[in-house]
Amino acid sequence: MSTRAEFLGRIRAEMAKTPGLFAATPSARPDRPRERLDVLRRELSERWAESLARFVREFERVGGVFHRVAEVAQVPDVIASIAAERQMRKVVSWHPAALRLDLAGPLSGRGLQVSAMPGAEVTAAERERLRAVVAAAELGVTGADLAIAETGTLVVVSGGGRPRSTSLLPACHAAVFDRDVLVESLAQSGLVLEAWHDGPESDARGAAINFITGPSRTADIELTLTRGVHGPKEVHAVFVENGLAGGSRG
Amino acid sequence: MSDGDLATPFRERATRALGDRFLQEALTIATTKFITLRQEAFGDYPEGEALRDRARAIKEATLQHLDEHLERLIDNVERRGGHVHYASTAEDARRIVLDIARQSGARLAVKSKSMATEEIHLNEALQAAGVTPIETDLGEYIIQLAHERPSHIIAPAIHKTKGQVAELFARELKRETRPDPEMLTRIAREELREKFLQADLGITGANFAVAETGTVVLVTNEGNGRMATSLPRVHVAVMGVEKVVPSMTDLAVFLAILAKSATGQKLSVYTSLVDGPRRGGELEGPDEFHLVLLDNGRIKQIAGTLREALYCLRCGACLNVCPVYRQIGGHAYGYTYPGPIGILLTAMLEGPASVKDLAHASSLCGACADACPVRIDIPRMLIELRKDVADKRIAPWSERLVFGAFGWLLRHPRLYRLGAPLARLLQRPFTRGGRIQRLPLFFGSWTRTRDLPPVAARTFQERWAELERSR
Numbered sequence: 001m002s003t004r005a006e007f008l009g010r011i012r013a014e015m016a017k018t019p020g021l022f023a024a025t026p027s028a029r030p031d032r033p034r035e036r037l038d039v040l041r042r043e044l045s046e047r048w049a050e051s052l053a054r055f056v057r058e059f060e061r062v063g064g065v066f067h068r069v070a071e072v073a074q075v076p077d078v079i080a081s082i083a084a085e086r087q088m089r090k091v092v093s094w095h096p097a098a099l100r101l102d103l104a105g106p107l108s109g110r111g112l113q114v115s116a117m118p119g120a121e122v123t124a125a126e127r128e129r130l131r132a133v134v135a136a137a138e139l140g141v142t143g144a145d146l147a148i149a150e151t152g153t154l155v156v157v158s159g160g161g162r163p164r165s166t167s168l169l170p171a172c173h174a175a176v177f178d179r180d181v182l183v184e185s186l187a188q189s190g191l192v193l194e195a196w197h198d199g200p201e202s203d204a205r206g207a208a209i210n211f212i213t214g215p216s217r218t219a220d221i222e223l224t225l226t227r228g229v230h231g232p233k234e235v236h237a238v239f240v241e242n243g244l245a246g247g248s249r250g
Numbered sequence: 251m252s253d254g255d256l257a258t259p260f261r262e263r264a265t266r267a268l269g270d271r272f273l274q275e276a277l278t279i280a281t282t283k284f285i286t287l288r289q290e291a292f293g294d295y296p297e298g299e300a301l302r303d304r305a306r307a308i309k310e311a312t313l314q315h316l317d318e319h320l321e322r323l324i325d326n327v328e329r330r331g332g333h334v335h336y337a338s339t340a341e342d343a344r345r346i347v348l349d350i351a352r353q354s355g356a357r358l359a360v361k362s363k364s365m366a367t368e369e370i371h372l373n374e375a376l377q378a379a380g381v382t383p384i385e386t387d388l389g390e391y392i393i394q395l396a397h398e399r400p401s402h403i404i405a406p407a408i409h410k411t412k413g414q415v416a417e418l419f420a421r422e423l424k425r426e427t428r429p430d431p432e433m434l435t436r437i438a439r440e441e442l443r444e445k446f447l448q449a450d451l452g453i454t455g456a457n458f459a460v461a462e463t464g465t466v467v468l469v470t471n472e473g474n475g476r477m478a479t480s481l482p483r484v485h486v487a488v489m490g491v492e493k494v495v496p497s498m499t500d501l502a503v504f505l506a507i508l509a510k511s512a513t514g515q516k517l518s519v520y521t522s523l524v525d526g527p528r529r530g531g532e533l534e535g536p537d538e539f540h541l542v543l544l545d546n547g548r549i550k551q552i553a554g555t556l557r558e559a560l561y562c563l564r565c566g567a568c569l570n571v572c573p574v575y576r577q578i579g580g581h582a583y584g585y586t587y588p589g590p591i592g593i594l595l596t597a598m599l600e601g602p603a604s605v606k607d608l609a610h611a612s613s614l615c616g617a618c619a620d621a622c623p624v625r626i627d628i629p630r631m632l633i634e635l636r637k638d639v640a641d642k643r644i645a646p647w648s649e650r651l652v653f654g655a656f657g658w659l660l661r662h663p664r665l666y667r668l669g670a671p672l673a674r675l676l677q678r679p680f681t682r683g684g685r686i687q688r689l690p691l692f693f694g695s696w697t698r699t700r701d702l703p704p705v706a707a708r709t710f711q712e713r714w715a716e717l718e719r720s721r
Contacts, residue, residue, distance in 0.1 A: 007336040010549050011317045017553035024310035026496040121531050130533060151517040160531030164480040190502025197463040206532040211521035216473040220389035222412050223280055224431035229388055229439055231473025
């Protein structure tokens with residue numbers, strides 16, 4: 001086993017033997033990614049409808065189910081009907097503050113068991129209990145921190161009130177989002193990732209960023225496409241036309 | 251360490267594969283499908299060609315400052331509370347992972363598909379140390395149950411039928427089922443879900459690691475990468491040093507071409523960016539995060555003939571288009587990495603002697619270089635390997651004798667000219683229908699697998715001399 005110094009030393013020794021290589025540079029990184037992202041967001045807000053149309057096309061291509069509502073108040077109805085059609089009763093969701101939406105209230109009267117995840121640190125025992133709750137849930141409801149039109153991708157960032165498992169363990173995942181998180185391309189998502197990692201990171205942000213492009217799938221047995229291997233079998237995207245309330249715009 | 255199968259020579263392994271009718275059919279269907287999907291994906295993506303050049307340049311640029319990028323990666327991983335380990339050899343890497351397992355008291359490890367941990371033969375070591383490793387990629391799970399090795403980088407179980415998988419599940423899991431991929435997948439989901447929830451240790455590879463941010467990136471379609479990095483208490487990622495990329499902007503370039511090259515998807519279902527261990531306020535995520543940086547022959551190639559092979563993204567595109575891989579499949583190669591790039595990686599990890607036969611398992615047609623998302627010039631390096639094998643006297647003496655004599659003859663034009671009539675005389679008893687299909691003695695090792703074109707009735711030089719005279 002070697003130490004950092006030995007290991008890097010061997011790399012440097014080999015590098016020294018390779019003079020005269022052709023000129024190559026990595027990608028130019030944005031100078032002030034947060035500011036650049038603000039500018040981009042403003043530009044994108046002019047053409048969000050095109051981005052959305054492309055997102056829907058690509059999202060459906062990868063097997064996602066798209067829903068569109070005008071007002072945030074209509075979201076619980078969509079969730080309720082997704083659950084009802086599949087005879088699902090156990091729903092877990094991000095914390096209302098993270099989701100920017102309260103589901104438990106409107107849904108509890110409709111025969112659904114809704115468990116919202118805690119917004120702050122909990123004890124180890126409580127974490128264990130919650131894991132069992134999520135593992136038994138049939139439908140997980142999250143927000144989305146980014147929606148990429150080019151690929152039909154929803155991006156979720158973990159953190160307080162927004163556990164990783166909500167979009168992973170239940171057989172069905174629904175993500176609620178609005179125009180503010182739409183970007184056009186993977187290249188633009190690169191800028192977003194630069195911005196998220198730029199400067200002091202907020203304590204609220206967790207350690208996992210997941211790009212989700214449709215339901216979990218495999219073709220490992222005779223190349224037959226099968227959905228829902230480990231992650232959800234179904235992914236729904238619920239678009240709120242007039243925006244989610246209290247949104248951290250950008 | 252090598253596969254038990256290596257006891258049989260490559261020629262026999264290949265012959266056996268050629269005689270396996272099911273394997274032949276499965277290979278044709280799979281590789282043809284992957285080729286079509288890849289072509290369609292890039293066909294719809296005009297900017298793809300320029301991005302491939304960009305990706306290649308990023309890989310080269312990263313190698314030119316590998317020390318700096320790795321230092322930045324290490325600093326950032328540690329800043330986020332992760333631990334970094336340095337493994338010069340496969341044995342080092344195994345010992346590091348075993349130590350982590352021991353210290354955390356782990357009994358059960360879930361693994362997300364990773365070629366690096368295949369390469370270091372981690373599973374056997376874990377097993378021997380009392381830690382049960384469970385492969386969770388469906389294809390890997392199947393071959394682990396069958397005690398086999400992956401036969402394709404991205405579709406490890408393409409050599410198995412659904413009937414065989416159903417029998418395997420009945421025998422190993424005591425679960426009776428019809429040979430239906432849907433049902434088989436559901437069984438695997440149930441079995442593995444339990445393991446994910448129980449496991450203490452999550453072991454993954456890394457498709458990329460971003461130096462600027464200390465982020466490990468995993469790409470999967472099934473979600474097992476997310477499971478392994480979210481549920482167990484401890485996460486260990488084992489990664490070759492060449493997987494580091496400078497920034498998130500660079501990462502976006504690779505993401506745009508990786509899945510298209512591998513499966514024809516615009517993006518794989520899950521791209522997971524892991525910024526170290528669980529943070530305050532998070533409900534899940536590992537308490538401990540370890541990154542194992544693996545050398546195992548890579549560092550020596552920074553200045554070696556196989557440098558360009560360090561660009562490899564492990565997408566498998568070169569396997570699908572290779573006329574040799576398409577005929578013999580992954581197992582016949584005998585090592586962890588099959589196909590054209592696999593020959594180079596095997597030489598890198600195991601030394602040139604290991605590829606004395608494999609270096610010739612290529613028609614040098616160049617399809618691999620065309621398909622490679624970062625345009626690795628695989629044929630050039632295969633030729634260099636052949637030269638290396640000859641120079642280092644690893645090739646059989648008969649081969650070196652024949653080619654040595656031929657080379658000498660080529661350097662002596664007068665003798666070469668005299669040789670033509672002599673060769674015509676000698677070849678007469680062996681020529682049938684304008685081809686030489688069987689030669690005696692050690693010359694036979696050429697004609698065993700291919701014809702030898704006979705020396706023409708009139709050679710080019712003889713014709714040329716005639717033309718000169720008749721002017």
